[in-house]
Amino acid sequence: MGAAGGRNDTETSPNSLPRRCRVQKKTVPLLAEGTDLSYELSMTTHIPVIDLFAGPGGLGEGFVSRDGDSSYRVKLSIEKDPWASQTLTLRKFYHELRDAHGGKTPKKWLDILAAENPLELAESLFPEELKRAKEAVWTAEMGVDESAPKQHIKDRINKAVGNADAWVLVGGPPCQAYSLVGRAKMGHREGFSDDKRHRLYRHYLEIIADHEPPVFVMENVKGILSSPLDEGFAINKILEELSHPGKAVGRSKSNAVYKIHSLVSPVDPSVDPSQLVIKAEEYGIPQRRHRVILLGIREDLGDITPERLKPVQEQVGVGVTISDLPRIRSTLSKEPDGWAPWKKHVDNYAASLKIKMKSSDETSLNAGANLMDYSGTPEFSSQWYRRDAGNLLLNHAARGHMTKDLARYLFAADFAKKNKSSPHLRDFDDELLPDHKNAKDAKAGTGPFGDRFRVVLDGKPGPTVTSHISKDGHAFIHPDPSQCRSLTVREAARIQTFPDSYRFLGPRTEQYRQVGNAVPPLLAGKIADIVTDVLKKAGLI
Numbered sequence: 252m253g254a255a256g257g258r259n260d261t262e263t264s265p266n267s268l269p270r271r272c273r274v275q276k277k278t279v280p281l282l283a284e285g286t287d288l289s290y291e292l293s294m295t296t297h298i299p300v301i302d303l304f305a306g307p308g309g310l311g312e313g314f315v316s317r318d319g320d321s322s323y324r325v326k327l328s329i330e331k332d333p334w335a336s337q338t339l340t341l342r343k344f345y346h347e348l349r350d351a352h353g354g355k356t357p358k359k360w361l362d363i364l365a366a367e368n369p370l371e372l373a374e375s376l377f378p379e380e381l382k383r384a385k386e387a388v389w390t391a392e393m394g395v396d397e398s399a400p401k402q403h404i405k406d407r408i409n410k411a412v413g414n415a416d417a418w419v420l421v422g423g424p425p426c427q428a429y430s431l432v433g434r435a436k437m438g439h440r441e442g443f444s445d446d447k448r449h450r451l452y453r454h455y456l457e458i459i460a461d462h463e464p465p466v467f468v469m470e471n472v473k474g475i476l477s478s479p480l481d482e483g484f485a486i487n488k489i490l491e492e493l494s495h496p497g498k499a500v501g502r503s504k505s506n507a508v509y510k511i512h513s514l515v516s517p518v519d520p521s522v523d524p525s526q527l528v529i530k531a532e533e534y535g536i537p538q539r540r541h542r543v544i545l546l547g548i549r550e551d552l553g554d555i556t557p558e559r560l561k562p563v564q565e566q567v568g569v570g571v572t573i574s575d576l577p578r579i580r581s582t583l584s585k586e587p588d589g590w591a592p593w594k595k596h597v598d599n600y601a602a603s604l605k606i607k608m609k610s611s612d613e614t615s616l617n618a619g620a621n622l623m624d625y626s627g628t629p630e631f632s633s634q635w636y637r638r639d640a641g642n643l644l645l646n647h648a649a650r651g652h653m654t655k656d657l658a659r660y661l662f663a664a665d666f667a668k669k670n671k672s673s674p675h676l677r678d679f680d681d682e683l684l685p686d687h688k689n690a691k692d693a694k695a696g697t698g699p700f701g702d703r704f705r706v707v708l709d710g711k712p713g714p715t716v717t718s719h720i721s722k723d724g725h726a727f728i729h730p731d732p733s734q735c736r737s738l739t740v741r742e743a744a745r746i747q748t749f750p751d752s753y754r755f756l757g758p759r760t761e762q763y764r765q766v767g768n769a770v771p772p773l774l775a776g777k778i779a780d781i782v783t784d785v786l787k788k789a790g791l792i
């Protein structure tokens with residue numbers, strides 16, 4: 252029986268066995284003539300991952316690409332944003348392509364990666380693989396019946412999981428959904444019970460209750476820990492409901508109980524929820540990203556203690572992650588652009604700020620592009636970053652800046668180089684200050700946001716790449732003063748540990764947003780290792 256069989260309607264329903272005895276079926280089905288063998292094999296031997304609120308797919312990518320070739324495959328991603336869905340589809344296509352070619356990547360992949368419209372070229376060169384990729388990525392808004400009817404979600408998850416007992420549910424609703432948890436009691440308030448975000452949270456619990464995954468991984472921002480509820484915090488109620496999802500949503504037939512674990516500490520999160528926070532930089536990610544990520548393990552699998560993430564001895568700085576990328580300059584946003592006028596502005600600012608430029612800074616720079624040639628080697632994890640990217644570099648186009656911002660970026664990056672820290676507004680000369688009262692107040696120490704110009708420091712893990720990067724480059728200034736610019740999408744993606752063959756589709760602001768939303772795939776890969784160990788201990792693989 253292949254993937255087509257719903258989990259609950261197979262003849263030899265695994266539900267008839269005590270759960271601890273269930274093992275994933277690895278038998279190869281009898282194949283009809285013309286069946287794509289690699290595809291059928293992958294359907295029966297891979298561990299399905301269902302990725303909800305999938306964004307561009309960072310979490311899922313970590314599961315699939317951990318240690319090169321992994322046993323996980325994302326069988327269904329649900330994401331409402333059409334651009335993120337396109338990015339997901341291209342990535343899913345890449346994995347389908349490799350699976351269909353015995354784990355090797357056909358050379359034509361690079362043509363597709365470089366194409367102006369990669370999905371169109373994929374369709375004409377490998378229609379079957381693209382079809383499968385499209386089937387696995389569903390652009391739909393959960394919680395909105397017209398877009399994603401509940402029964403349809405249920406059917407699609409059943410189909411994607413097939414009859415596998417070992418599978419993983421990853422992703423969680425956005426934090427606004429959780430922050431309303433406590434207000435369920437205020438159902439009498441007009442409109443509350445209809446609030447889409449609240450419904451989303453209930454819906455997520457229903458999905459766990461209906462499908463009873465052996466393991467789930469839920470990611471969210473730290474704010475989820477501080478939402479108040481009565482005298483305490485909503486997180487305690489959330490943990491309680493995630494532990495008893497069937498009871499929480501009134502599903503009398505669903506009595507699966509989960510134990511919720513921290514991935515970094517043995518302390519029970521219901522006693523101390525702060526143990527759920529993962530500080531990515533402590534685990535080898537070049538970024539100070541602090542997120543709540545929890546692991547739910549179905550209790551009937553046994554008394555399983557998961558491994559924890561192992562802290563690294565030495566944190567990874569941004570420099571080794573991006574310094575191999577081509578030097579590029581920003582563009583001029585408010586006047587005709589070109590190397591000569593750009594350089595003239597920069598030289599003038601450097602002279603007035605008394606900043607010495609190196610002779611190598613004289614080489615004419617272009618402003619990067621969505622597609623460039625590349626011949627370097629990343630200092631950090633080069634195999635991970637460069638696999639199947641050929642000599643291509645994608646999403647490395649610099650943004651345009653106002654000339655006054657060139658001066659600010661030049662000053663800030665030069666300051667950071669000398670002082671190993673970003674300047675405060677009080678370090679700026681008056682003529683460099685943004686022309687509004689807030690900036691003057693911040694400089695005087697009588698107002699907030701004195702740190703609005705932040706340089707991504709070479710030797711340290713980078714700042715949290717958030718979706719805000721799509722709007723504001725000031726908080727992500729490139730450490731090289733002579734480039735006078737904020738980070739490109741590719742640099743942000745490197746800090747987020749996306750491989751260079753991961754192409755982000757859509758307008759540039761959308762690309763930034765996607766990168767900022769994701770779980771770093773390298774971190775997700777380490778989480779996948781822990782999940783694998785759990786599935787092994789449970790006897791499911």
Ligand SMILES: C[S@@+](CC[C@H](N)C(=O)[O-])C[C@H]1O[C@@H](n2cnc3c(N)ncnc32)[C@H](O)[C@@H]1O
Binds near residue numbers: 305308310393451
């Ligand atoms: C934080 S991001 C997820 C990142 C993802 N886990 C990763 O690692 O790349 C949350 C995503 O949920 C999507 N989203 C929000 N509400 C949704 C809904 N109701 N249905 C489907 N997707 C939704 C957003 O568009 C966003 O891309």
